[in-house]
Amino acid sequence: MSKFPADAAGKKLVTLIPGDGIGPECVEAAKTIVEAAGAKIAWEVRHAGESVFKQGIPSGVPQETIDSIKKTRCVLKGPLGTPVGYGEKSANVTLRKLFETYANIRPVRELPGVKTPYSGRGIDLVVVRENVEDLYAGIEHMQTPGVAQCLKLISRKGCEKIVRIAFEFARSEGRKSVACATKSNIMKMTEGTLKRTFEEVAKEYPDIQSWHVIIDNACHQLVKKPEQFDVIVTTNMNGDIMSDLTSALVGGLGFAPSANLGSEVAIFEAVHGSAPKYAGKNVINPTAVLGSAILMLRHLDEFDAAVAIEHALMVTMEEGKVPTGDVVGYDSPKAAKTTDFAAEVIKNLGRKSTTYKVREYKPLKMPTVPKAADPVVAKTRRVVGFDLFVESTDHPTKLGPVLAAAVEGSPVKLKMISNRGTQIYPDKGTTIDCTDASQCRFLLRDAGELADAAIFALLPKLAAVATWAHIEKLQEFDGQPSFTKAQGED
Numbered sequence: 001m002s003k004f005p006a007d008a009a010g011k012k013l014v015t016l017i018p019g020d021g022i023g024p025e026c027v028e029a030a031k032t033i034v035e036a037a038g039a040k041i042a043w044e045v046r047h048a049g050e051s052v053f054k055q056g057i058p059s060g061v062p063q064e065t066i067d068s069i070k071k072t073r074c075v076l077k078g079p080l081g082t083p084v085g086y087g088e089k090s091a092n093v094t095l096r097k098l099f100e101t102y103a104n105i106r107p108v109r110e111l112p113g114v115k116t117p118y119s120g121r122g123i124d125l126v127v128v129r130e131n132v133e134d135l136y137a138g139i140e141h142m143q144t145p146g147v148a149q150c151l152k153l154i155s156r157k158g159c160e161k162i163v164r165i166a167f168e169f170a171r172s173e174g175r176k177s178v179a180c181a182t183k184s185n186i187m188k189m190t191e192g193t194l195k196r197t198f199e200e201v202a203k204e205y206p207d208i209q210s211w212h213v214i215i216d217n218a219c220h221q222l223v224k225k226p227e228q229f230d231v232i233v234t235t236n237m238n239g240d241i242m243s244d245l246t247s248a249l250v251g252g253l254g255f256a257p258s259a260n261l262g263s264e265v266a267i268f269e270a271v272h273g274s275a276p277k278y279a280g281k282n283v284i285n286p287t288a289v290l291g292s293a294i295l296m297l298r299h300l301d302e303f304d305a306a307v308a309i310e311h312a313l314m315v316t317m318e319e320g321k322v323p324t325g326d327v328v329g330y331d332s333p334k335a336a337k338t339t340d341f342a343a344e345v346i347k348n349l350g351r352k353s354t355t356y357k358v359r360e361y362k363p364l365k366m367p368t369v370p371k372a373a374d375p376v377v378a379k380t381r382r383v384v385g386f387d388l389f390v391e392s393t394d395h396p397t398k399l400g401p402v403l404a405a406a407v408e409g410s411p412v413k414l415k416m417i418s419n420r421g422t423q424i425y426p427d428k429g430t431t432i433d434c435t436d437a438s439q440c441r442f443l444l445r446d447a448g449e450l451a452d453a454a455i456f457a458l459l460p461k462l463a464a465v466a467t468w469a470h471i472e473k474l475q476e477f478d479g480q481p482s483f484t485k486a487q488g489e490d
Contacts, residue, residue: 021274023078049080060091101260129239164367166233257291285324418486
């Protein structure tokens, strides 16, 4: 298989997804500019998102689009509309997960002609966001009619891949530092896995400075002194929020491109949404999609076209002849049409910016991580108990003794009950506003290991006194507990 699939004329194949709302206008502008720059690209137009949902396809991604991406292995797409708070999952997320595009690269840089409170500070940074795990796994349940849960899944393998690509991306752009931003002071196992992996992998990149920062402090520092950052690597949800923050520092989402990179497929898209109220009005700034196309051209080794477009875009912005609505206001008579902006960029192809330095890019080396499903293997493991999540409106002083009595004479005892992560039984004399979903922890009375059969034997007895939602084994790996304590638990 060739590195880049091509058509009979030797043009590299790209799946082009126009998207929803303002997507088709922005994508068409980018496509026109890419073609004018002489890039050897052949497009396969396919669809996903809102228009597909309306056809009754629950995923929002039809098979013909999947087949095209499997063939081309490269996508340029517009934003896709997603139902909010109901119905189907995001087609954007579906595409990223179907093709394991695990790394979301979101660069932001101070731009000529775009005045912000940070102008002159030299902001030039990249957020590298893990793209398929974390809360975005989208595994949610209602524990009770009024209490919802979402599983936060972080794997050692996923962390290693995103950390390695952060360092490799820094090298490809000649950058000097990588910061890892986590909430590992609170979520010591999930977010902590990223921190520990980062610190291990960083040793292999002695040419790049590395440090860890708590995510809330990272956001504080981004507002206070953003120029101190070069590359920031973080988990999925943190990265989603942080990258929107960073785009605001340089003018907003209209200037925020992104790349979703995987071992087999790469998807390039703007960070912004479909903005349906502006759809069809020919007023939207196409820079974010065009920036994504520039990232795509670099990925495809079309470096000459990428450099030419980047210079032309910067010249266009420097001269300010066609200011976009997000800069001067959409109601301003000076606001340029999307098509006029694209035409000005094309006119400026061949010119070079006098103020903006285009980086000398090297091909990105994608990291090699073993494909085994179990890269971390414990030498020893032991089941020491289980957490039973129950639905009950009983006061803890009533629920606790009932559950304790239900396991009397068994290998386990009730150690504690927590509600929303805080111990409520045994009572510590505090006032806690409880919900009807509680976590009940049962641990072995003596040394040894708790067998599955013993757990199964206890479930009917516990179900007789409390409605339970789910159960979680408590294990020790290599002698270390694989579970956290509740707030207040000794």
